Amino acid sequence: MGGNSAVVATTGPRRSPLTTLAWVLPGTIWLLIFLIAPLVMIILVSLWERTPVGFAAFSFSLDAYGRIFETSVFLDTLKNTIFRSLLVTGLCILIGYPIAFYLARCVKTIKFQIALFIVVLAPFWVAYVVRIIAWLPVLGRQGVINYFLVEVLGVVDEPISALFYSTFAITLALVQLYVLFMVTPIFFQLATLDEAAIEAARDLGATPGKVFREVIFPLSLPGVLIGCIFVFVLVMGEFATVRIIGGGTIQSVGTLVNDYYTIPDLPAAAAAATMLVAVMTVGVAILLRFSKIREVV
Amino acid sequence: MTYIWYLIALVLLVIPFSAMMFLPIKRSKPVLLGFFLIFIVFMYGPMLTMGVLSFQGPFGSMTLPAKDLGSLHWFTELRAESSLMVGVRDGITKSLWVSLVVAAITAALSLSLGMAFRRQFRGGGILFYAILLSLMTPGLLLSLGLSFLLYYIGFNKGEGMLGYVPIIGVQAVWALPFGFLVMMSVFNRYDARAEEAARDLGASSFTTFREVTLPLIWTGVFGAGLFGFTLALNEFERTFLISGAINTLPLKLYIITSSSVLRPYVYSLGVVTIIISFLLIGVFLLVSAITGRKKALAIEEDGSGVEDIPSMTAAASGD
Numbered sequence: 001m002g003g004n005s006a007v008v009a010t011t012g013p014r015r016s017p018l019t020t021l022a023w024v025l026p027g028t029i030w031l032l033i034f035l036i037a038p039l040v041m042i043i044l045v046s047l048w049e050r051t052p053v054g055f056a057a058f059s060f061s062l063d064a065y066g067r068i069f070e071t072s073v074f075l076d077t078l079k080n081t082i083f084r085s086l087l088v089t090g091l092c093i094l095i096g097y098p099i100a101f102y103l104a105r106c107v108k109t110i111k112f113q114i115a116l117f118i119v120v121l122a123p124f125w126v127a128y129v130v131r132i133i134a135w136l137p138v139l140g141r142q143g144v145i146n147y148f149l150v151e152v153l154g155v156v157d158e159p160i161s162a163l164f165y166s167t168f169a170i171t172l173a174l175v176q177l178y179v180l181f182m183v184t185p186i187f188f189q190l191a192t193l194d195e196a197a198i199e200a201a202r203d204l205g206a207t208p209g210k211v212f213r214e215v216i217f218p219l220s221l222p223g224v225l226i227g228c229i230f231v232f233v234l235v236m237g238e239f240a241t242v243r244i245i246g247g248g249t250i251q252s253v254g255t256l257v258n259d260y261y262t263i264p265d266l267p268a269a270a271a272a273a274t275m276l277v278a279v280m281t282v283g284v285a286i287l288l289r290f291s292k293i294r295e296v297v
Numbered sequence: 298m299t300y301i302w303y304l305i306a307l308v309l310l311v312i313p314f315s316a317m318m319f320l321p322i323k324r325s326k327p328v329l330l331g332f333f334l335i336f337i338v339f340m341y342g343p344m345l346t347m348g349v350l351s352f353q354g355p356f357g358s359m360t361l362p363a364k365d366l367g368s369l370h371w372f373t374e375l376r377a378e379s380s381l382m383v384g385v386r387d388g389i390t391k392s393l394w395v396s397l398v399v400a401a402i403t404a405a406l407s408l409s410l411g412m413a414f415r416r417q418f419r420g421g422g423i424l425f426y427a428i429l430l431s432l433m434t435p436g437l438l439l440s441l442g443l444s445f446l447l448y449y450i451g452f453n454k455g456e457g458m459l460g461y462v463p464i465i466g467v468q469a470v471w472a473l474p475f476g477f478l479v480m481m482s483v484f485n486r487y488d489a490r491a492e493e494a495a496r497d498l499g500a501s502s503f504t505t506f507r508e509v510t511l512p513l514i515w516t517g518v519f520g521a522g523l524f525g526f527t528l529a530l531n532e533f534e535r536t537f538l539i540s541g542a543i544n545t546l547p548l549k550l551y552i553i554t555s556s557s558v559l560r561p562y563v564y565s566l567g568v569v570t571i572i573i574s575f576l577l578i579g580v581f582l583l584v585s586a587i588t589g590r591k592k593a594l595a596i597e598e599d600g601s602g603v604e605d606i607p608s609m610t611a612a613a614s615g616d
Binding site: 014015019020022023024026027028030031033034035036037038039040041042044045054055057091094095097098099101102103105106118119120122123125126127128129130131133134135136137138140143144147168171176207208209212213217229230233234236237238239240243244254257258261266269270273276277 | 302303306307310311313314316317318319320321322326329330332333336337339340341342343344346347350359360361402405406409410412413416418424427428430431432433434435436437438439441442443444445446448449463466467469470473502527530531532533534537538546547550551554555559563564567570571574575577578582
């Protein structure tokens with residue numbers, strides 16, 4: 001989804017500016033109302049004063065930020081959330097890359113490739129809440145994992161009761177929920193690699209390992225980068241997984257936002273959300289920066 | 298304690314990665330195949346366990362081992378309007394209607410934006426990134442911001458038919474980038490010669506669009522609509538703070554899950570939603586297979602070579 005060259009397909013016939021406007025306008029208005037305006041509102045409300053049921057519009061103050069930074073709860077949660085997002089992103093690379101690599105480069109026939117890809121992608125269409133709930137019988141005290149550890153492997157004597165409601169359980173579920181956002185861009189990058197470059201490297205006598213490390217992997221980095229942006233940003237804003245699997249004992253910025261919202265302290269919720277957006281933006285900027293450096297080198 | 302788990306996981310994950318890095322494809326392939334199978338178990342295992350547990354008898358538990366398998370008890374429980382179950386059927390009906398409307402809107406907006414991007418125009422770059430932005434905005438933030446907007450304009454959440462407007466709006470925004478990318482991939486391999494021919498024969502641009510363009514791309518439009526339908530049907534976080542009293546199926550499911558005592562009806566409800574989703578994917582694959590075959594036959598007959606095969610793979614493609 002890189003530069004503008006890929007954006008515009010100049011397959012269309014010439015047309016009047018008015019026609020262009022007619023095609024552009026409905027979508028643009030929709031995005032303005034339901035995407036841009038809400039995001040602007042978050043920043044605005046975080047700067048407005050709180051009233052018992054909501055906020056007083058255009059009464060600017062920084063009190064909401066004062067309230068969320070009053071105790072260390074928010075800052076600690078923010079740190080934890082960032083750490084969790086980085087961890088999940090890292091695990092998604094480790095899992096998603098070999099999967100994408102297998103699909104793109106080890107499966108020979110295109111029909112089989114498409115079929116396997118659909119199998120991999122299908123869970124994306126299952127309701128997100130349902131996929132979280134499905135972890136209940138697996139991670140519970142009498143869940144599948146404990147069953148294996150105790151009965152089959154005999155590694156531990158007692159079921160591990162801390163398996164559910166733990167950060168490990170949350171990490172596991174988050175990786176399962178978001179790994180497809182990593183697999184897909186890497187898959188498309190790997191499937192459309194410049195085969196000539198790989199041939200050339202092979203002809204010059206590079207070992208298979210070297211071909212991977214010095215040709216295939218660097219060329220697939222844009223896909224990895226897009227995947228990282230997706231996973232990092234979406235896990236940062238994660239709420240339901242942490243709430244359902246964490247069972248109220250573990251917080252994320254998302255659950256804090258929801259807590260502030262139900263108090264109700266809408267400006268504080270907005271301030272927390274604004275901090276979230278700020279961290280995400282910085283994270284994405286760092287990732288993009290990193291990719292620029294890679295391109296130069 | 299948990300660090301040990303992370304360590305085990307890390308060690309296991311390094312194996313396929315290093316096989317990929319150091320071995321020739323012939324030798325790394327079996328390792329990767331094994332890893333792929335484990336991955337499939339990881340993706341489907343929890344859902345499968347849930348599926349098995351939903352077919353328990355009345356004394357069924359929330360975890361393994363399953364008791365009295367082969368009973369539909371917890372599915373019939375969904376229809377019994379006990380206190381918690383009130384609104385489940387209602388939720389399913391509402392979800393289906395909302396999804397249908399979102400599907401139509403997503404298809405229409407994706408089509409119009411797809412048409413727009415066939416030629417360069419001012420602000421096109423910004424609009425493109427705005428469309429992709431909705432892919433990257435966490436659902437909770439969208440929900441929060443929209444609820445502020447509704448509060449600001451004094452809108453009563455979830456009341457009457459008007460209450461559906463924000464729900465449909467935000468779900469269509471979520472589905473739009475997917476539908477849009479489908480249309481982009483359709484237009485990328487689209488042959489504009491038929492349009493030119495129609496125009497040369499004196500057809501107006503509206504007639505050309507209706508008689509030539511639309512019939513050629515309708516599977517793409519259908520695909521965009523299907524994205525709208527499935528994504529809306531399963532949408533939870535974006536709708537969470539703006540739905541008021543309108544509980545769509547995922548919202549109802551979340552409410553039930555948050556309640557104190559969980560019983561296996563949660564699983565059977567989950568199974569019902571999975572079945573609906575997979576049925577829809579099946580329908581889509583069937584439709585694209587049939588139209589694909591028809592196209593292939595048509596090409597064989599008249600050799601026109603016009604193709605549009607928007608498949609699931611093209612749908613998920615970034616460019």
